[in-house]
Amino acid sequence: MAVVTDVPTKPSAGHRITSWARRLSPFGVFAGLVTIGIVALVGFPLLSTLWNVFFVDGALDLSPFVDVWALPGIGSVLLNTAIVLVIALPISLAVATVFAWLMERTDARIGWASTILPLIPLMVPSLAGTVGWIALTSGRAGLLNVWLRDLLSVVGIDLTEGPFQIYSWGGMVFLYVLYVVPFGYLSISSSLQNLDPSLEEAARVNGSGILRTFFTVTIPAIKPALVGAFNIQLIIGFAMFSIPATVGVSAEIEVLALRIYRLLTFSYPPDTGSAVVLSIMMLVVVAIAGWWQLKVNRTKRYGTIGGRIGRGAHVQLGRWRWFAMFCVLFYIASTSILPFLGLVFLSVQGFWSSEIDFSRYNFDNYAAVISTPDIQASLMNSVLFGIQGGLVAMIIGLIVAMYLARNTGVAAKIVDFISRIPATLPHLVVAVAFIAAFAGPPFNLAGTSAILIGAYIVMYLPQAVISSNSAMAQVGNDMIEASLVSGAGQGRTFLKVILPLVWPGFISGFVICFVVMAGELTGSALLAGVQTPVIGFTMIKMWLDGSTTLLAALSVIVSVVFSVVTLASLLLARPRRRRG
Amino acid sequence: MSTVGAPRGADQKTATVVAGDSLAPVLQIDNLYKHFQLPGEKKVTAVDGIDLTLSRGEFLVLLGPSGCGKTTLLRCVAGLDSPDSGRIRIGGRDAYDSSRAINQPPEKRHISMIFQTYALWPHMTAAQNIAYPLISRGVSRKQVKERVDRVLEQVDVTSQAKRYPNQMSGGQQQRVALARALVSESDLILFDEPLSNIDAKVREQLREEMLEMQRTLGFTALYVTHDQSEAMHLAHRIAVLDSGKVAQLDTGRMIYTRPANRYVARFIGRTNETTGAVTSVSDGAADVTTPFGTGRATFTNEEVPVGADAVVAWRPENAQVVPADSAAPERAALVVDGTVTARVFVGMHVELLVHANDETLLAIAPPDSGIREGDQVRLVVGEGALIAVPQPETR
Numbered sequence: 001m002a003v004v005t006d007v008p009t010k011p012s013a014g015h016r017i018t019s020w021a022r023r024l025s026p027f028g029v030f031a032g033l034v035t036i037g038i039v040a041l042v043g044f045p046l047l048s049t050l051w052n053v054f055f056v057d058g059a060l061d062l063s064p065f066v067d068v069w070a071l072p073g074i075g076s077v078l079l080n081t082a083i084v085l086v087i088a089l090p091i092s093l094a095v096a097t098v099f100a101w102l103m104e105r106t107d108a109r110i111g112w113a114s115t116i117l118p119l120i121p122l123m124v125p126s127l128a129g130t131v132g133w134i135a136l137t138s139g140r141a142g143l144l145n146v147w148l149r150d151l152l153s154v155v156g157i158d159l160t161e162g163p164f165q166i167y168s169w170g171g172m173v174f175l176y177v178l179y180v181v182p183f184g185y186l187s188i189s190s191s192l193q194n195l196d197p198s199l200e201e202a203a204r205v206n207g208s209g210i211l212r213t214f215f216t217v218t219i220p221a222i223k224p225a226l227v228g229a230f231n232i233q234l235i236i237g238f239a240m241f242s243i244p245a246t247v248g249v250s251a252e253i254e255v256l257a258l259r260i261y262r263l264l265t266f267s268y269p270p271d272t273g274s275a276v277v278l279s280i281m282m283l284v285v286v287a288i289a290g291w292w293q294l295k296v297n298r299t300k301r302y303g304t305i306g307g308r309i310g311r312g313a314h315v316q317l318g319r320w321r322w323f324a325m326f327c328v329l330f331y332i333a334s335t336s337i338l339p340f341l342g343l344v345f346l347s348v349q350g351f352w353s354s355e356i357d358f359s360r361y362n363f364d365n366y367a368a369v370i371s372t373p374d375i376q377a378s379l380m381n382s383v384l385f386g387i388q389g390g391l392v393a394m395i396i397g398l399i400v401a402m403y404l405a406r407n408t409g410v411a412a413k414i415v416d417f418i419s420r421i422p423a424t425l426p427h428l429v430v431a432v433a434f435i436a437a438f439a440g441p442p443f444n445l446a447g448t449s450a451i452l453i454g455a456y457i458v459m460y461l462p463q464a465v466i467s468s469n470s471a472m473a474q475v476g477n478d479m480i481e482a483s484l485v486s487g488a489g490q491g492r493t494f495l496k497v498i499l500p501l502v503w504p505g506f507i508s509g510f511v512i513c514f515v516v517m518a519g520e521l522t523g524s525a526l527l528a529g530v531q532t533p534v535i536g537f538t539m540i541k542m543w544l545d546g547s548t549t550l551l552a553a554l555s556v557i558v559s560v561v562f563s564v565v566t567l568a569s570l571l572l573a574r575p576r577r578r579r580g
Numbered sequence: 581m582s583t584v585g586a587p588r589g590a591d592q593k594t595a596t597v598v599a600g601d602s603l604a605p606v607l608q609i610d611n612l613y614k615h616f617q618l619p620g621e622k623k624v625t626a627v628d629g630i631d632l633t634l635s636r637g638e639f640l641v642l643l644g645p646s647g648c649g650k651t652t653l654l655r656c657v658a659g660l661d662s663p664d665s666g667r668i669r670i671g672g673r674d675a676y677d678s679s680r681a682i683n684q685p686p687e688k689r690h691i692s693m694i695f696q697t698y699a700l701w702p703h704m705t706a707a708q709n710i711a712y713p714l715i716s717r718g719v720s721r722k723q724v725k726e727r728v729d730r731v732l733e734q735v736d737v738t739s740q741a742k743r744y745p746n747q748m749s750g751g752q753q754q755r756v757a758l759a760r761a762l763v764s765e766s767d768l769i770l771f772d773e774p775l776s777n778i779d780a781k782v783r784e785q786l787r788e789e790m791l792e793m794q795r796t797l798g799f800t801a802l803y804v805t806h807d808q809s810e811a812m813h814l815a816h817r818i819a820v821l822d823s824g825k826v827a828q829l830d831t832g833r834m835i836y837t838r839p840a841n842r843y844v845a846r847f848i849g850r851t852n853e854t855t856g857a858v859t860s861v862s863d864g865a866a867d868v869t870t871p872f873g874t875g876r877a878t879f880t881n882e883e884v885p886v887g888a889d890a891v892v893a894w895r896p897e898n899a900q901v902v903p904a905d906s907a908a909p910e911r912a913a914l915v916v917d918g919t920v921t922a923r924v925f926v927g928m929h930v931e932l933l934v935h936a937n938d939e940t941l942l943a944i945a946p947p948d949s950g951i952r953e954g955d956q957v958r959l960v961v962g963e964g965a966l967i968a969v970p971q972p973e974t975r
Contacts, residue, residue, distance in 0.1 A: 482699035486713035
């Protein structure tokens with residue numbers, strides 16, 4: 001054995017810098033630039049807004065934190081938000097998990113449904129879907145209610161209203177669940193696809209029943225995806241605007257998102273201070289959930305794509321199979337076909353009437369929608385912006401996820417935190433911040449596509465990062481290390497190994513980003529100008545104008561267009577990895 | 581990187597490359613340290629001042645139980661973990677040098693590595709997996725195909741070329757992983773417990789093939805395992821690691837017959853051991869007063885001074901089992917009297933558990949031995965077969 005010769009000396013600063021520069025790969029530089037870009041795009045508008053709110057004449061002024069409690073009814077707004085989320089989120093997570101498991105692991109799998117399920121509600125934007133459900137189940141005039149009352153009167157029960165009432169707590173929670181479920185489903189099902197079925201088979205062989213295996217093996221093994229799904233659902237729940245703005249208003253259940261919208265648009269001058277303080281409250285909740293996800297992902301005790309890939313048989317559900325299939329189909333119907341029918345029913349009428357009279361039906365609304373240049377332009381713009389913004393957001397998200405997977409230092413924490421902040425900001429706040437930062441000189445981007453796409457990327461960056469994180473968490477470290485050892489640099493490793501392996505996760509993340517961006521409502525309402533109208537901007541204008549039937553016609557068209565684009569991207573998402 | 585242009589001829593296949601120290605070392609590790617700070621735990625020193633040199637064509641095995649730092653050391657050589665200080669030279673070039681702040685990324689080190697999990701990329705076929713290291717090092721398309729075909733044949737997986745990893749058995753996957761490591765003809769191939777996921781039969785077969793391939797192709801190998809028989813089989817030299825330090829670095833034979841300390845003696849093979857006071861020292865051996873009587877033990881490493889306690893140990897196969905009433909042999913290192921408490925027939929021989937002086941010893945007798953449970957027996961440890969090592973420091 002050799003003898004210890006010398007004590008290692010510390011390298012000089014010069015050495016450190018040259019060595020650091022030598023190690024700098026093009027990919028490293030790119031990742032660095034992206035990071036700086038995120039900081040600028042997210043940090044700059046927010047900081048300038050915070051500065052405007054909390055610094056009066058250069059002195060710190062925290063009075064907005066006190067003022068906010070003087071807002072009328074603020075207590076009940078917070079309580080309503082809490083009630084809706086506390087009831088709707090666990091239900092949504094459970095439904096998403098069970099559906100994903102049924103589709104990926106059991107003989108209740110319905111080929112087309114398992115692919116389409118998470119996407120159908122995304123293809124019908126939530127404002128359109130909500131309007132469709134209002135058309136079906138508003139107390140007196142809802143189409144479904146009319147039919148049911150007719151049916152009940154046959155057996156001697158006469159009702160003047162109901163039996164359903166969408167303008168209620170039940171209606172709110174029902175719609176929240178419907179539109180929150182798919183956002184969790186995607187990450188859970190792709191994690192189940194990647195989970196080695198032999199883990200579950202081992203449990204079955206060791207004497208666990210189907211349920212016991214589900215709860216003791218499957219659920220713990222996909223915990224990172226579940227926590228990720230919960231995070232996305234929480235963010236979507238907080239940001240949900242279409243339901244509070246329609247059903248919430250009529251049911252007099254005001255939640256945070258709506259209050260912030262009102263503070264910024266209905267009051268003059270806009271009460272940015274209170275809106276920002278309310279946003280900070282959301283930030284705290286989402287930050288706690290985000291910290292939890294980070295903690296779960298770090299422990300690495302979960303099933304990942306290793307070098308060995310197993311093949312599994314489907315769990316036999318026996319007679320429960322038909323019940324499970326019915327539940328899934330019923331969900332699909334309630335999120336898409338039913339509201340779509342409601343929309344179609346509304347859209348062929350001149351004004352809203354629950355009387356069924358075919359002679360009065362016509363396509364005037366469609367003709368009006370199609371012939372209006374503004375609406376044409378907004379459809380076009382939304383699809384384009386959605387594709388561009390979705391791609392950029394997912395690429396950024398993937399780079400951030402890679403960075404987070406390999407780094408745990410302070411810098412990683414800062415990048416992660418910054419990429420998460422926008423999730424906690426209602427889109428109106430992002431929009432206000434963007435207007436403050438970029439609309440005027442020196443950027444002069446007011447009403448341009450750049451400011452819209454920029455704002456979309458910021459708004460949905462957290463979702464892109466979360467989707468990418470759970471996709472990355474599935475790629476075993478040895479896959480990356482094997483590539484580095486084979487002489488591939490970080491750039492090649494990213495393109496040839498990481499990207500193909502995260503491809504399904506990447507595409508499912510992109511589809512979410514595309515649809516939410518193209519259908520974005522509230523931020524668009526403020527940011528879109530007359531030159532660059534987008535769908536959200538146009539639809540909210542129609543709702544506020546009371547042109548419900550015209551809105552229904554546009555919703556039908558939008559749903560069809562979104563479906564085509566979503567299905568097209570889906571074809572790209574078919575996993576390259578061959579299954580045995 | 582030693583790029584061997586011409587295909588290897590049949591005559592070369594039988595040539596044996598012996599580890600030589602005349603050539604420049606392929607891997608040189610000097611005074612390497614690596615610490616870990618696990619949350620909520622004390623700082624762990626995974627690699628504690630290790631020095632190692634591998635000559636061209638040498639097969640060196642890092643052997644130790646889990647947590648001894650062997651995998652960390654391997655990952656530091658690969659560049660997948662960063663050491664805290666020290667120096668690593670691969671193929672005569674600095675891969676890591678803390679004093680000059682050099683730390684090359686893995687892709688610049690011209691090495692290959694085989695992972696415990698195989699780490700075959702599931703989205704690529706076997707041939708694509710194997711071609712990857714060549715493509716990333718800029719080898720021409722024509723040459724890539726040639727070399728991939730050749731290596732597929734070498735590891736006998738030509739039939740799997742178009743298959744995806746999930747369509748192959750574990751043994752086939754490991755062969756492909758081996759092919760991927762061989763194809764670039766790197767100076768140094770790192771093995772991270774490559775056989776631990778394969779069933780026994782295939783494991784033995786692969787082990788023999790790997791041995792043959794290494795001796796034929798002459799690549800330099802640094803191989804991590806916790807399996808001593810694997811180490812004995814494959815290695816030119818074995819480095820037994822203990823808590824981040826090299827406990828002994830020698831040939832398998834020397835490590836087995838002359839373990840440098842109690843840790844190595846216990847880890848490699850089976851031993852009977854006891855302690856005793858040294859009463860006299862001469863010619864690299866000592867008279868030791870053990871609970872079984874006085875023995876003559878050979879020092880394998882440091883000598884223990886007269887008056888101090890030493891650990892004495894012998895391999896079961898080095899002790900002859902005779903009836904208790906037989907005459908005391910003249911030339912024996914140690915004689916132990918005891919009672920047989922268990923007798924197990926294992927095929928090649930009979931194993932006996934012998935109770936002597938409140939301790940249970942293992943003894944080996946010929947398969948036709950008439951010794952039964954309950955018999956009084958005498959164990960005669962052959963001359964020179966009893967070794968003495970210092971008492972380990974209490975940590």
